[in-house]
Amino acid sequence: MKKPEEELRSTLRKLEESGRKIVATRGYTREVEKIRMLEELIKEQLKNENTRYATRPVR
Numbered sequence: 001m002k003k004p005e006e007e008l009r010s011t012l013r014k015l016e017e018s019g020r021k022i023v024a025t026r027g028y029t030r031e032v033e034k035i036r037m038l039e040e041l042i043k044e045q046l047k048n049e050n051t052r053y054a055t056r057p058v059r
Contacts, residue, residue, distance in 0.1 A: 005046065012042045 019035040 008042050008046050012039060012046070015039050015042070
């Protein structure tokens with residue numbers, strides 16, 4: 001099973017590639033705009049990802 005950070009990086013690469021392909025075939029569309037927003041959200045998540053375990057159990 002992949003770690004969350006690895007999954008985010010993998011997804012980010014897929015989104016970036018998809019965005020490039022769409023721009024190459026159709027130009028900058030609303031789809032690409034949404035993909036770019038998702039990319040930014042994932043990049044932010046990668047910066048803020050806390051991979052440490054919780055200090056106390058969740059109830």
